[in-house]
Amino acid sequence: MTKGAKSARQQRGKYTASSIGSTAASAARALVCMSLAGALAATLPPGEARAQAASAALVEAQLPPASLDQTLNRFAALAGVELAVDGALTAGRNSAGLKGSFTVDQGFAEILKGQDLVVVRGSGGAYTLRKAAAPAPESGQALPAVTVNADAERTAVTDQSGSYTTRALSMGKMNQSIRETPQSVTVVTRQQMDDQNMVQLDQVLAQATGFTRTQRNFGSHTFVIRGFAINNTNYLQDGVPGTAYDPTGWFPMDMAIYDRVEILRGASGLLVSAADPSGAVNLVRKRPRAERHFDVTASVGSWNNYRTEVDAGGPINAEGTLRGRVVAAYQDRKYFYDVTHSREPLVYGILEADLARDTKLALGFRHQENTVDGHWIFGLPRYSNGNALDVSRSTSLVQDWNRNTANVNEFFADLEHKIDADWKAKITLNHTEGTLYQRAALPRGAVDPVTLSGSRFYTIYYKQLGVISDGVDANLSGSFKALGGTHQVMVGASAARLKLHSQTANVSVNSPININNPNYYAIAEPTTAPAWSADTDAHDDRYGVYGSARLQLAQPLHLLLGGRFSWLKYQEVSRLTRKTTSDYKQDAEFTPYAGLVYDLNKQWSVYTSYTKTFQPQSSYQTVGGAALKPAVGSNVEAGIKGELDNGRLNFSAAVFSVRKANMAVVDVANLGNCPNSLASTDCYINGSTYRSKGFETEISGELARGWNVAAGYTFLVTRDDQGQSISGETPHHLLRASTNYRLPGELSAWSVGGGVSAQTGYSFPSDEDTTTTTSEGGRAVWDFNTSYRISKHWTAALNITNLFDKRYYAMVGGLSRGNYFGEPRAATLTLRGNF
Structure with missing residues (x-):
């Protein structure tokens, strides 16, 4: 009890x-x-x-x-x-x-x-x-015994739960808790996002267990788990893969519309299959509530950061069989570095209807824009000796007319039917249309530590991008009793298609940069775009059938088996030359999934699991003209999980080993002997292997009444065939922790909380000069938050990030570019109203 x-x-x-x-x-x-x-x-x-x-x-x-x-x-x-x-x-x-x-x-x-x-x-x-x-039976007659058995359908919804954890997961499409899932899983709830004022997806991932951020070209940033990258294919929405494009870079996702973020660490072949063995991120949208509500949030923060949100909805008809919800947000902000200014409007709406007692239909729409003036895409260089620049954190190497404009329109629908008390079927559809336009002067070049020269604007870069993506997922899940146990089964199929029209152009310039006094108007604003130097159409088609089962072999022992067959084809064609520039495919590639969970008691379990992923490499050729076999990723882990206080607190600890084998390696004996290969005239062989291994532990939920916590620690070692780290920016030790406590008694109107993001230092050879080392020291960045309930309708909150104003680099690149300061101390005051 x-x-x-x-x-x-x-x-x-x-x-x-x-x-x-x-x-x-x-x-x-x-x-x-x-x-x-x-x-x-x-x-x-x-x-x-x-x-x-x-x-x-x-x-x-x-x-x-x-x-x-x-x-x-x-x-x-x-x-x-x-x-x-x-x-x-x-x-x-x-x-x-x-x-x-x-x-x-x-x-x-x-x-x-x-x-x-x-x-x-x-x-x-x-x-x-x-x-x-x-009640006492009449006339002394005994009443027959009646036994009622009912299994609670645990909800994964975190909206209004007030919790930092959840009792169920939706990304696996079966009704399982975190404890019953034999892989490392994190859920960032609505309450945690509100307490920490996390309004963008990159803010959520930066605070999640095991994540580090790395630099990619032109402002398209990527996160890393266990040394491997989280790319577009690793993101899902409502369990559907292939519906998000560059969600932490060019097309950022506003978290106002999401109930929670479910994160699986390690190979996720059952969910996405064709991806790095890093993990999967499932963004789960908000749904209409059963009660009417009108919630408004307004905030003001450092460097003129203004934001407003409205979230309203509830039953539309008297019976409550038709429900709706609308979310609107607008953020207008500047940054701690000079020049850059962004604006981001968002509108989201969803209707949910009970077509029958057991049938539910939902229809939704999202429109989001992101306009960034003074767009900064290359960051700072370093001194030529590898040291960080001795400049103010407000230093920005941009031109005033740099700009990034992105627009997204997204339509989605799902239909769910409960066949009986144990079985249900669901189909989910998603259609997204996005456009992106960029123009920017690009700074590059290491800085001489004596003369302070060397960094220059070399080119003006233009990019026009059109993205159309479609995704569909259909699945059937349920449970049955056999051989003295209760078993769960899920089968499904999914398809995703991405069409990408990309145009780029470069204009050569040669303008020096004074890093201590940059001129934001050094280059005249271009009046027209030049002729496109590259103009391509890309099609990425992915199909799959999958299934999994959770079999009760004995009262305390469950065997989980599953797998996915995947078909993939990617082709890129130049509109300028009409030639195919990239072409690869993979047919019926199987990625297995297996796990064992042994219940020590009703609260504690031990587990082990094995999962795989793959990445096609068929654009490379062997000397015999055959397409190269795919690289194969795998994740093996074992651990213990606890689901305490009736699911209000989750704990896990695991050891893991991740491999990515059969990676493409140049066949040095056959350089230039594959002229028909689209990827390179050199021939390739399957040969290289990346490895990572480590330990992870995490706790999330309610430690005591009114005391929420979400904390995770990761120890990681990675290496390639030469014994070097496969992810230079990934530290050996990484800690993410957040907490919030509602004060007791007469102070119950107050809550206080905080967090820390801590990691050890790292270093890696520079890409430009392998004899020079780029390094970043260890750090601990502390945050603080507090809130005060003014009345039953209004609450005020204060968030202070980087409380002690730690100076550090959030991302480290090479000598010539790619280095970004972490945000200095910042304060945000928020007023929330709930009606």
């Missing part, structure tokens, strides 16, 4: 008891009840007196329909009482909610009306949920 109540300190941000006395009548009733309770208290022990007084006071509740345990816990929190709940008693049960003013006993009785359960107060004042006593 576990304590299922969330404290009043945690819950009052949305459901408050502060309206006792909101009318003269309720105030009078409350005064009479409290007076009677005070008189009675004189004859009782102190603890019992407090309990009697609390039970006699009126509590005003406005609780929407929800699961039974959630409604009970929320009412207990409003009343300020402790409630112990056995999850087996509330499993599979729902509540119609609670509205009005009640004493504690009345409130619990109203919630449990029609249920065979009661709440009983103990001698110490704590409450316990129990099975109601059966």
Whole structure:
């Protein structure tokens, strides 16, 4: 039996008891009840007196329909009482909610009306949920025993949960908890994003366990897990792959529309198959709520950072079978470095309809724009000796007319049908259209530490990009009983198509840069774009069928088996020459998935797993003219997981080993002997292997009543065939930790929290001069946040990032470019209203 109540300190941000006395009548009733309770208290022990007084006071509740345990816990929190709940008693049960003013006993009785359960107060004042006593049979006749078995459908939704964890995952398309999943998994919840003021996807990933950020060309940045890159194919939306293009760079994703971010670390062949063995990131959109709501958020931060959000919705018809939600956001901000200024409007809408009792349809739309004036895409150079520049963090090597403009229109739909209590089918569709335009003067060149010369604007770069992507996923999942156990099965198919029209042009310039006093108007703004030097059409088609099963071999032992067959074809054709510039494909490539989970008890499990991915290399040829075999990634790990306090706290610890084998290597005996190869005239062989191994541990959820935490530590070692690191910017030790605590008693209107992102130093040879080493020292960057509940509708919050103003590089590149300062100390003041 576990304590299922969330404290009043945690819950009052949305459901408050502060309206006792909101009318003269309720105030009078409350005064009479409290007076009677005070008189009675004189004859009782102190603890019992407090309990009697609390039970006699009126509590005003406005609780929407929800699961039974959630409604009970929320009412207990409003009343300020402790409630112990056995999850087996509330499993599979729902509540119609609670509205009005009640004493504690009345409130619990109203919630449990029609249920065979009661709440009983103990001698110490704590409450316990129990099975109601059966009525005495008439005429002495015994009633037949009736056994009711119901499995609770755990929800993965984190919106309004107030938690830093979730009881279920949706990315695997089966109803499994984090503990039941035999791989390392992180869920960044809506509450954590709000507490830490994380409004962009790159901010979320930068705070997640095991992630580091690396530099890519022209502002298209990439994150790394376990030494391997997270590319476009590693991102999913609502479980559908191939629907996001450069989401942390050119087409950034605003987090206002997402309920949570589910992250799987290690090879994810069952989900995406053709990708690095790094992991998968599933962005789960917000859905309409059962209750009406209007939420508004406004914030102002350092360097003129202004943002407004509106989130509203609820039932549209009286029956509640048609629901809607609209989210709108606008951010206008400058940065700690000079010149750059961005604007980002967002509109999101979704309709959800119950077509029948067991059939639900959702339709949605997202429009997002991102305009960046003074777009900075190459960062700072370094001194030619490898040292970092001794310049102000506000230094920016851009031209005033640099610009990046991106627009995205996204349409999605899903249809879900519950076949019976155990089986359901779902189909999800996604269509996205995006455009991107860039122009920028590009600085390059290492700086002489004596003369301070060497960095110059070499070219003016133009890029026009049109992106159209379509994705569909259909799956069937359910459970059945056989051979004394309960088993889960899921089968499905997915398809994704990306069409990419890309144009680029370069204009040569040769303008020196004074790094101590850069001239943002050194080059005249171009009036027209030059003729395109490259103009290509690319088609990326991916199809797959997949399946998985969770088989109960014995009461404590589960075997997970699965796999995916994938078909992939990519082709790129020049519009200027009509020639094919890139062409590769892979047919029926199989990526297996296997795992074992052994339950030590109801809270703890040990596990092991093996998964694979692949990456096609068919554009390379062997000396015999055959296409090169794909590179194959694999992830082996073993660990322990705990699901504590009825799922409110999750813990994991794992050791892992990741390999990417059969990578393309130049066949030095056959240089220039493959003239028909599109990738290179040199011939290639499968030969190179990348390896990483390490240890990871993570804890997320509620450590104590009102105290949330999300923390993870990673130890990692990587190497290539020569024993060098495969990811120079990935440190051996990495810590990400965040926490928030609602103060008790009379200070319950306040919460305080903070976090730290810490890592050890690293170094790697420069690309331009392998005899010169680029390095970055270890660091710990601390954050702080606090909030104050002004009233039942309004809350103010203050976030301070880089509290101690640590000077460091968030990304390190080479000598000539690619180095970005981490953001100095910044403060953001936020006002939230919930109605």
